[in-house]
Amino acid sequence: xxxxxxxxxxxxxxxxxxxxxxxxxxxxxxxxxxxxxxxxxxxxxxxxxxxxxxxxxxxxxxxxxxxxxxxxxxxxxxxxxxxxxxxxxxxxxxxxxxxxxxxxxxxxxxxxxxxxxxxxxxxxxxxxxxxxxxxxxxxxxxxxxxxxxxxxxxxxxxxxxxxxxxxxxxxxxxxxxxxxxxxxxxxxxx
Amino acid sequence: xxxxxxxxxxxxxxxxxxxxxxxxxxxxxxxxxxxxxxxxxxxxxxxxxxxxxxxxxxxxxxxxxxxxxxxxxxxxxxxxxxxxxxxxxxxxxxxxxxxxxxxxxxxxxxxxxxxxxxxxxxxxxxxxxxxxxxxxxxxxxxxxxxxxxxxxxxxxxxxxxxxxxxxxxxxxxxxxxxxxxxxxxxxxxx
DNA sequence: ACCTGAACACCGTTCAAGT
DNA sequence: ACCTGAACACCGTTCAAGT
Numbered sequence: 001x002x003x004x005x006x007x008x009x010x011x012x013x014x015x016x017x018x019x020x021x022x023x024x025x026x027x028x029x030x031x032x033x034x035x036x037x038x039x040x041x042x043x044x045x046x047x048x049x050x051x052x053x054x055x056x057x058x059x060x061x062x063x064x065x066x067x068x069x070x071x072x073x074x075x076x077x078x079x080x081x082x083x084x085x086x087x088x089x090x091x092x093x094x095x096x097x098x099x100x101x102x103x104x105x106x107x108x109x110x111x112x113x114x115x116x117x118x119x120x121x122x123x124x125x126x127x128x129x130x131x132x133x134x135x136x137x138x139x140x141x142x143x144x145x146x147x148x149x150x151x152x153x154x155x156x157x158x159x160x161x162x163x164x165x166x167x168x169x170x171x172x173x174x175x176x177x178x179x180x181x182x183x184x185x186x187x188x189x190x
Numbered sequence: 191x192x193x194x195x196x197x198x199x200x201x202x203x204x205x206x207x208x209x210x211x212x213x214x215x216x217x218x219x220x221x222x223x224x225x226x227x228x229x230x231x232x233x234x235x236x237x238x239x240x241x242x243x244x245x246x247x248x249x250x251x252x253x254x255x256x257x258x259x260x261x262x263x264x265x266x267x268x269x270x271x272x273x274x275x276x277x278x279x280x281x282x283x284x285x286x287x288x289x290x291x292x293x294x295x296x297x298x299x300x301x302x303x304x305x306x307x308x309x310x311x312x313x314x315x316x317x318x319x320x321x322x323x324x325x326x327x328x329x330x331x332x333x334x335x336x337x338x339x340x341x342x343x344x345x346x347x348x349x350x351x352x353x354x355x356x357x358x359x360x361x362x363x364x365x366x367x368x369x370x371x372x373x374x375x376x377x378x379x380x
Numbered sequence: 381a382c383c384t385g386a387a388c389a390c391c392g393t394t395c396a397a398g399t
Numbered sequence: 400a401c402c403t404g405a406a407c408a409c410c411g412t413t414c415a416a417g418t
Contacts, residue, residue, distance in 0.1 A: 003382040003418060030411060042412075043383050051411065102297050107288065107349050116353065123354070138364075140356050144346075145339065145365040152342025153334070159297050163306065164313070166330050174328075175335045182372035193399060193401040220392060232394075233402050241392065 007037040009047045009057070016058045020099050028055070055103065055112035062100045063118040066093050074125035079132035080180050086126055087150050087176045094154045102158065105151060123147075134183040142183035149179050197227040199237045199247070206248045210289050218245070245293065245302035252290045253308040256283050264315035269322035270370050276316055277340050277366045284344045292348065295341060313337075324373040332373035339369050 015036035020028045030041040030051060048054045073089040074082040094101040104114060127143050134142035153175055162168055205226035210218045220231040220241055238244045263279040264272040284291040294304060317333050324332035343365060352358055 005382065029409090031409095039382090040384060042385085042414085045412075046382060098297065105345060105349055105351065107292050119351075119353065140354060141361045141364045144343070144352065144356075144361050145368055148342035148346055148365065149335065149339040149369075150342065151346060152338035152340065155295060155345065156334075156338055156341060159295055161295065161309075162334065163309065164330060166334075171331045171334050174331045175338065178335055178372040179339075182368040195401065219390090221390095229401090230403060231392080232404085235393075236401060 006039055006043075007047075011037050012044065012047055012054070013057045013061055016054055017061065017100065020058060020103075021097060024099055025103060030054075052112050056114070059100065059104055059112055059114045060118060062097055063104065063114050063122065066090075067118055067121040069093060070122055070125050074129060079129040082125070082129040083133065083146065083180050084176050086129065087146070087172075090150050091154050091157075091172065094158060098158050102155070105155065130183060133180065138183070145183060146179050149175060196229055196233075197237075201227050202234065202237055202244070203247045203251055206244055207251065207290065210248060210293075211287060214289055215293060220244075242302050246304070249290065249294055249302055249304045250308060252287055253294065253304050253312065256280075257308055257311040259283060260312055260315050264319060269319040272315070272319040273323065273336065273370050274366050276319065277336070277362075280340050281344050281347075281362065284348060288348050292345070295345065320373060323370065328373070335373060336369050339365060 012033060016028060016033050019032055019036060023032070028051075030044055033054070034041040034044050044054070048057065069089050069092075070086055073085040076082050076085060103112065123143065126147060127139055130143035130146065131139035153172060156162060157168060162171075202223060206218060206223050209222055209226060213222070218241075220234055223244070224231040224234050234244070238247065259279050259282075260276055263275040266272050266275065293302065313333065316337060317329055320333035320336065321329035343362060346352060347358060352361070
């Protein structure tokens, strides 16, 4: 005789996101998530394969939000301003979802990998701006250089690695300005 | 009546490094490290406060090696060539010690933080090159921009985030060249 | 169909007892 | 002084049993 469902996959993923940001990755335990949705840990396995699967679903949900924000941000028509807007949007997301952000870019030791389609969607606007600034042949390297800088800056900021003082906001503004200039025009390589 | 020591802190840290790189952070268990040095897990607590402390010692040992390599690398006399050498040295270290590298730049959720003196030592050569390229007033922002790019590039490479194809080595060479140019000369900001 | 308690094989860590 | 087995409070996960 069927028992009515007491929760849903969406509720589990949402609870997981909240717990992940509030308690960190170590705090995201199956028992804790189960309690948050009013069931016991073993019942979670009716809806997710294992903890890595739950983590994957959490990263996908957050990644979809990020991709949508990026799409919205890059709409000024000016590639340089779009680039600045994209970098800011990226940083804002990371500061609001630091634990999630760290896992998105982590080595797969946690076993969870975001949906590749989402990664592509999140890259699209940047590739467009990069093509306009650096030229179509160099657009991939240019986009990579910018995203590497932005990710590096943000992850160091989140890790508290900027310990030599100075204004971090200003350093971010300086960096994105320098990067935009760096990928502009003909390559100095070779 | 004293029992002779069966191992040493150095042996424990060395075993920890090997296990960390071979099995990942999750594989670095107190029981596993103890077995590698021929004792039982509880005896480790005679030499380290807890697992976070062991992790800290591992990161310090690796960080000292990295700082020494960086010092050695930046000796061409030419700031631009020094910058390229520093970036390459950094990347080589990360590729040889990927698990250690990831923890060095991780949020302190793992609880282990490297010795600040080591961070400073590792930054010194870069700050010198940055001062020559960008001018003394902009050296901190310039150094941060370069290290952010390098760390971002490397951590994305290690995470397997470069999925759109293209030559990753060439992208690294392109990036460091662009970054060196980017921090040169007067700032375009403001 | 969904949910549960009990159980298993792991953790990090403590502690009394051994030499 | 250093090392140990036993124990505790946690994990993720499985599974038979309940409704």
